[in-house]
Amino acid sequence: DRLTHIDSTGDARMVDVTAKPVSARQARATGFVEVSPKVVELLRGEGMPKGDALSVARIAGIMGAKKTPDLVPLCHPIAISGVKVALEVEDSGVAIAATVKTADRTGVEMEALTAVAVAGLTVIDMVKAVDPAAVLTRVQVEAKSGGVSGDWSREG
Amino acid sequence: DRLTHIDSTGDARMVDVTAKPVSARQARATGFVEVSPKVVELLRGEGMPKGDALSVARIAGIMGAKKTPDLVPLCHPIAISGVKVALEVEDSGVAIAATVKTADRTGVEMEALTAVAVAGLTVIDMVKAVDPAAVLTRVQVEAKSGGVSGDWSREG
Amino acid sequence: DRLTHIDSTGDARMVDVTAKPVSARQARATGFVEVSPKVVELLRGEGMPKGDALSVARIAGIMGAKKTPDLVPLCHPIAISGVKVALEVEDSGVAIAATVKTADRTGVEMEALTAVAVAGLTVIDMVKAVDPAAVLTRVQVEAKSGGVSGDWSREG
Amino acid sequence: DRLTHIDSTGDARMVDVTAKPVSARQARATGFVEVSPKVVELLRGEGMPKGDALSVARIAGIMGAKKTPDLVPLCHPIAISGVKVALEVEDSGVAIAATVKTADRTGVEMEALTAVAVAGLTVIDMVKAVDPAAVLTRVQVEAKSGGVSGDWSREG
Amino acid sequence: DRLTHIDSTGDARMVDVTAKPVSARQARATGFVEVSPKVVELLRGEGMPKGDALSVARIAGIMGAKKTPDLVPLCHPIAISGVKVALEVEDSGVAIAATVKTADRTGVEMEALTAVAVAGLTVIDMVKAVDPAAVLTRVQVEAKSGGVSGDWSREG
Amino acid sequence: DRLTHIDSTGDARMVDVTAKPVSARQARATGFVEVSPKVVELLRGEGMPKGDALSVARIAGIMGAKKTPDLVPLCHPIAISGVKVALEVEDSGVAIAATVKTADRTGVEMEALTAVAVAGLTVIDMVKAVDPAAVLTRVQVEAKSGGVSGDWSREG
Numbered sequence: 001d002r003l004t005h006i007d008s009t010g011d012a013r014m015v016d017v018t019a020k021p022v023s024a025r026q027a028r029a030t031g032f033v034e035v036s037p038k039v040v041e042l043l044r045g046e047g048m049p050k051g052d053a054l055s056v057a058r059i060a061g062i063m064g065a066k067k068t069p070d071l072v073p074l075c076h077p078i079a080i081s082g083v084k085v086a087l088e089v090e091d092s093g094v095a096i097a098a099t100v101k102t103a104d105r106t107g108v109e110m111e112a113l114t115a116v117a118v119a120g121l122t123v124i125d126m127v128k129a130v131d132p133a134a135v136l137t138r139v140q141v142e143a144k145s146g147g148v149s150g151d152w153s154r155e156g
Numbered sequence: 157d158r159l160t161h162i163d164s165t166g167d168a169r170m171v172d173v174t175a176k177p178v179s180a181r182q183a184r185a186t187g188f189v190e191v192s193p194k195v196v197e198l199l200r201g202e203g204m205p206k207g208d209a210l211s212v213a214r215i216a217g218i219m220g221a222k223k224t225p226d227l228v229p230l231c232h233p234i235a236i237s238g239v240k241v242a243l244e245v246e247d248s249g250v251a252i253a254a255t256v257k258t259a260d261r262t263g264v265e266m267e268a269l270t271a272v273a274v275a276g277l278t279v280i281d282m283v284k285a286v287d288p289a290a291v292l293t294r295v296q297v298e299a300k301s302g303g304v305s306g307d308w309s310r311e312g
Numbered sequence: 313d314r315l316t317h318i319d320s321t322g323d324a325r326m327v328d329v330t331a332k333p334v335s336a337r338q339a340r341a342t343g344f345v346e347v348s349p350k351v352v353e354l355l356r357g358e359g360m361p362k363g364d365a366l367s368v369a370r371i372a373g374i375m376g377a378k379k380t381p382d383l384v385p386l387c388h389p390i391a392i393s394g395v396k397v398a399l400e401v402e403d404s405g406v407a408i409a410a411t412v413k414t415a416d417r418t419g420v421e422m423e424a425l426t427a428v429a430v431a432g433l434t435v436i437d438m439v440k441a442v443d444p445a446a447v448l449t450r451v452q453v454e455a456k457s458g459g460v461s462g463d464w465s466r467e468g
Numbered sequence: 469d470r471l472t473h474i475d476s477t478g479d480a481r482m483v484d485v486t487a488k489p490v491s492a493r494q495a496r497a498t499g500f501v502e503v504s505p506k507v508v509e510l511l512r513g514e515g516m517p518k519g520d521a522l523s524v525a526r527i528a529g530i531m532g533a534k535k536t537p538d539l540v541p542l543c544h545p546i547a548i549s550g551v552k553v554a555l556e557v558e559d560s561g562v563a564i565a566a567t568v569k570t571a572d573r574t575g576v577e578m579e580a581l582t583a584v585a586v587a588g589l590t591v592i593d594m595v596k597a598v599d600p601a602a603v604l605t606r607v608q609v610e611a612k613s614g615g616v617s618g619d620w621s622r623e624g
Numbered sequence: 625d626r627l628t629h630i631d632s633t634g635d636a637r638m639v640d641v642t643a644k645p646v647s648a649r650q651a652r653a654t655g656f657v658e659v660s661p662k663v664v665e666l667l668r669g670e671g672m673p674k675g676d677a678l679s680v681a682r683i684a685g686i687m688g689a690k691k692t693p694d695l696v697p698l699c700h701p702i703a704i705s706g707v708k709v710a711l712e713v714e715d716s717g718v719a720i721a722a723t724v725k726t727a728d729r730t731g732v733e734m735e736a737l738t739a740v741a742v743a744g745l746t747v748i749d750m751v752k753a754v755d756p757a758a759v760l761t762r763v764q765v766e767a768k769s770g771g772v773s774g775d776w777s778r779e780g
Numbered sequence: 781d782r783l784t785h786i787d788s789t790g791d792a793r794m795v796d797v798t799a800k801p802v803s804a805r806q807a808r809a810t811g812f813v814e815v816s817p818k819v820v821e822l823l824r825g826e827g828m829p830k831g832d833a834l835s836v837a838r839i840a841g842i843m844g845a846k847k848t849p850d851l852v853p854l855c856h857p858i859a860i861s862g863v864k865v866a867l868e869v870e871d872s873g874v875a876i877a878a879t880v881k882t883a884d885r886t887g888v889e890m891e892a893l894t895a896v897a898v899a900g901l902t903v904i905d906m907v908k909a910v911d912p913a914a915v916l917t918r919v920q921v922e923a924k925s926g927g928v929s930g931d932w933s934r935e936g
Contacts, residue, residue: 003198003209004285007864010207012835014842016862018804018881024486031292042159051166053159055367055480059541060229062482063375066537066545069846071223071274072281073216073839077846077860080545081573082484084475101486103573105861105883109288110281117273117292118227125228125266129160132265132297132308136187136273139292141284152288163396168367170374172394174336174413180642211636211835215697218638219843222693222701225378229371233378233392236701237729238640240631257642259729261393261415315510315521316597319708322519324679326686328706330648330725343604354471363478365471372541379539381690383586384593385528385683389690389704417705417727421600422593429585429604430539437540437578440609441472444577444620448499448585448607453600464600492798523679523792527853530794531687534849534857548857549885550796552787569798571885627822627833628909634831655916666783675790677783684853691851695898696905697840733912734905741897741916742851749852749890752921753784756889756932760811760897760919765912776912 005074014074020105025146026082027100029112031139033123034093036131043089043127054087054094057122061085064118065100065111072110079104085115087123093134094123097142107149109141161230170230176261181302182238183256185268187295189279190249192287199245199283210243213252213278217241220274221256221267228266235260241271243279249290250279253298263305265297317386326386332417337458338394339412341424343451345435346405348443355401355439366399366406369434373397376430377412377423384422391416397427399435405446406435409454419461421453473542482542488573493614494550495568497580499607501591502561504599511557511595522555522562525590529553532586533568533579540578547572553583555591561602562591565610575617577609629698638698644729649770650706651724653736655763657747658717660755667713667751678711678718681746685709688742689724689735696734703728709739711747717758718747721766731773733765785854794854800885805926806862807880809892811919813903814873816911823869823907834867834874837902841865844898845880845891852890859884865895867903873914874903877922887929889921 007013035043043053062083069077082101087094098115100108120136127134143153163169191199199209218239225233238257243250254271256264276292283290299309319325347355355362374395381389394413399406410427412420432448439446455465475481503511511521530551537545550569555562566583568576588604595602611621631637659667667677686707693701706725711718722739724732744760751758767777787793815823823833842863849857862881867874878895880888900916907914923933 001194001198001286002204003206003282005212005282006205006207006209008204010205011864011866012208012212012839012842013865014845014860014863016881018806018861018883026486038157042157048158048164049162049166050159051162052168052367052370053162055364056161056168056229056371058364059368059371059480060227062480063538063541064227065482067223067227070843071216071220071227072278073212073843074278075281077545077857079547079572079859080482081486083482084479085481086479101484103486104859109284110277113277113280113292117277117295120295121266121269121273122228122230124269125231126159126161128265128297130157132300133310134296136269136295137293139273139276139295140290141288144288154289167396167398168371168374169397170377170392170395172413174338174393174415176393182642208835208838211832212839214832215636215836215839218636219694219697221638226375229375233389233701235391235703235728236638237642239638240635241637242635257640259642260391313506313510313598314516315518315594317524317594318517318519318521320516322517323708323710324520324524324683324686325709326689326704326707328725330650330705330727350469354469360470360476361474361478362471363474364480365474368473368480368541372539376539379535382687383528383532383535383539384590385524385687386590387593389701391703416703421596422589425589425592425604429589429607432607433578433581433585434540434542436581437543438471438473440577442469444609444612445622446608448581449605451585451588451604451607452602453596456600466601494798520679520682523676524683526676527680527683527792530792531850531853533794545857547859547884548794549798551794552791553793554791569796571798625818625822625910626828627830627906629836629906630829630831630833632828634829636832636836662781666781672782672788673786673790674783675786676792677786680785680792680853684851688851691847695840695844695847695851696902697836698902699905733908734901737901737904737916741901741919744919745890745893745897746852746854748893749855750783750785752889754781756921756924757934758920760893761917763897763900763916763919764914765908768912778913 017105024103025107027109027112027144028142029098029116030142031096031116031120032137033120034135039127039131053126057119058085060122061115061119065115068111068114075110076106107147109144173261180259181263183265183268183300184298185272186253186298187272187276188251188293189276190291195283195287209282213275214241216278217271217275221271224267224270231266232262263303265300329417336415337419339421339424339456340454341410341428342454343408343428343432344449345432346447351439351443365438369431370397372434373427373431377427380423380426387422388418419459421456485573492571493575495577495580495612496610497566497584498610499564499584499588500605501588502603507595507599525587526553528590529583529587533583536579536582543578544574575615577612641729648727649731651733651736651768652766653740654721654766655740655744656719656761657744658759663751663755677750681743682709684746685739685743689739692735692738699734700730731771733768797885804883805887807889807892807924808922809878809896810922811876811896811900812917813900814915819907819911833906837899838865840902841895841899845895848891848894855890856886887927889924
């Protein structure tokens with residue numbers, strides 16, 4: 001076991017995937033934004049229209065997936081072929097899930113994680129005037145499939 | 157209390173800060189990447205050079221701060237005047253802290269949070285071949301100061 | 313009268329505004345997307361939820377305003393301090409209006425026009441599977457104010 | 469008929485095209501910038517060199533095509549394989565036409581429209597000091613070919 | 625003397641300039657692209673229209689200046705207030721000079737150097753099918769003025 | 781021999797490569813940053829930790845390769861499948877070499893050159909407070925292979 005993104009002398013590099021086959025792959029990631037009860041009320045539209053609140057985060061997440069190679073230095077630019085971001089208001093905050101698909105030479109775990117993180121940051125931005133203590137937490141891959149390294153899921 | 161980024165009909169907008177004074181502001185945010193003991197060993201350079209591993213995440217975090225208005229739809233473009241990102245390898249993972257400064261019309265909490273999130277995503281990217289279960293958690297503002305809305309810190 | 317963005321030898325340049333004072337400015341632009349009656353029905357949510365359809369365009373417009381200096385080669389990067397994008401479904405299509413504000417050294421007409429154009433392109437993207445003949449039309453500045461060159465409005 | 473970019477609950481998503489075959493596709497779009505007679509004179513180089521005026525718009529259009537997935541939230545990143553942008557000064561303004569080609573899983577109508585819109589915005593930027601009333605109008609797809617959904621042209 | 629971008633423990637950071645005053649500053653940089661005699665002929669328009677060849681590089685240089693904080697990790701985002709890029713075809717290649725101005729808290733040497741480098745890369749891209757051996761050389765600051773650190777010029 | 785990026789009327793365009801086959805390709809480019817003896821000492825870590833100094837440039841180079849189509853107007857967006865950037869401190873400065881790989885329809889010379897140029901600009905940014913006279917020089921392709929146009933190397 002070693003860090004694949006670091007060569008034997010310790011230098012960072014973008015791993016060479018030229019010889020890997022193009023194949024259909026997908027990854028699913030989740031996260032959660034903890035917010036105050038007052039924010040939960042506002043996001044549920046109690047007392048005033050919630051309007052675009054969750055739409056902004058959903059769209060930010062989709063656009064965020066496309067920006068992954070701009071953000072994560074050693075990620076390959078990748079032909080994303082589908083993105084879905086779901087946000088659900090729960091009693092203690094907002095649950096976020098993102099599924100990203102591709103037909104390319106590497107997996108899309110980072111794209112799914114980035115979609116979740118950017119959607120989560122956007123939720124915090126929307127609510128921070130009301131709840132400056134909001135927290136983005138548990139951003140993690142749930143499952144990935146396709147490609148040569150085999151399928152993986154958090155549940156095992 | 158209401159969601160400032162949503163107008164009375166529910167439409168998203170970038171809040172008008174034209175009339176707010178330019179003032180020195182700063183924000184500090186933190187987060188944590190939980191990784192396996194094996195990854196902790198690798199990040200500590202046991203058995204092979206850790207080399208650029210943490211440097212990549214630190215630089216990604218700094219560059220991520222600058223990309224905040226590209227990622228978070230309703231954030232203002234802002235004149236960031238200083239960024240510091242620190243990563244510390246602990247027994248259960250990597251602690252991340254970012255401080256962002258500006259002399260502008262709005263605060264830099266989102267920039268500090270984005271720096272932490274992007275650094276955290278980059279850590280996950282570096283280690284995911286060894287530990288696909290790594291988790292980015294507790295991304296949160298610790299303190300902010302400057303500007304008209306007053307200082308705030310998580311501790312109170 | 314001459315083209316200010318071209319010097320006396322015909323070379324393009326970004327005009328020097330270093331000596332211009334920072335002042336509050338704003339601009340308002342409008343445009344219209346002509347779509348089929350079927351699309352008007354869908355955008356009004358008849359028969360199925362219209363959901364995010366107009367939200368996506370509104371958010372794209374706001375983000376588009378921030379990208380103006382990346383798109384229009386000779387535009388200055390500018391400290392946008394407020395953006396509002398409104399979309400209205402009418403019988404023959406979608407009316408778009410954008411207002412952009414700044415406290416900077418140049419005006420924000422291009423930012424307002426870019427917000428309208430990007431919102432309009434996004435509407436076309438949303439509806440093109442149903443109406444490939446949709447047209448973005450009449451993208452124009454309605455009024456601008458602030459700055460040394462004086463106020464202007466289309467009405468005179 | 470429904471809005472493909474919105475799922476059954478109204479949420480926006482990037483449509484899944486993973487299973488679509490890679491094929492050669494192209495799209496052609498046009499638009500027009502209405503300007504004053506004075507601007508037409510300047511763009512024709514009467515009295516002073518027109519120089520880079522139209523070159524700036526042509527290059528902005530080509531670069532704009534590449535930025536489509538950054539601008540239009542639900543567009544797929546796509547492997548553009550050719551772009552041509554033509555500008556023609558006519559008596560009442562500037563006619564713009566763009567042709568974009570790809571070998572990928574989705575069409576390039578949005579890329580062609582974006583090229584036209586960005587070229588048009590750039591023309592307005594060049595001339596706005598002389599003619600603040602310039603209008604970008606009739607941005608529309610003329611024809612597309614390739615892919616599974618069949619060829620389409622405005623003429624029928 | 626020390627590397628200002630590295631703190632006392634060796635970590636990179638974006639230097640804090642919050643307390644520095646806004647002031648008018650400018651920088652001038654130059655570079656040279658060595659090309660074959662055949663390319664010099666083509667760039668001079670002998671035998672066929674040179675057309676947009678140098679315009680593309682000039683515009684790329686201007687746009688490149690605006691992208692400096694996206695490219696150079698520790699550069700501050702900066703309010704560029706003017707850019708001029710000049711290209712001159714000489715007997716052994718293309719001489720490039722860029723002048724960048726700002727009214728901000730840091731200097732614009734990196735912006736001027738980036739404008740030159742991007743213009744130079746673009747020249748190489750234009751000519752590489754004819755001369756794959758083209759070289760971008762001597763990219764350097766010639767002079768800078770304004771700001772607290774005093775004026776500097778290569779000549780002394 | 782002609783400039784392929786300019787059509788017969790002199791207009792710039794992105795060359796149509798739709799019909800070219802996808803194939804494995806790579807390119808190697810080099811460059812050199814001349815710095816003062818004092819900077820060489822600092823970069824070698826004499827007297828204080830050199831820390832991230834070269835890491836920042838290496839990572840900037842890798843990320844720069846991915847930004848090539850954003851910077852060089854007529855470059856195709858390309859599926860980069862591997863990037864390696866090496867920096868070596870020598871007695872008179874820093875030698876930079878970049879290797880870029882792809883499996884796509886065009887070559888990656890521009891990506892390799894851009895990686896070198898951006899790494900070199902970043903070195904200058906790191907050292908400019910100590911040595912404002914630093915020079916980026918000899919940015920050039922060393923070799924390329926793959927694709928239909930055949931292999932090429934500077935040595936012949």
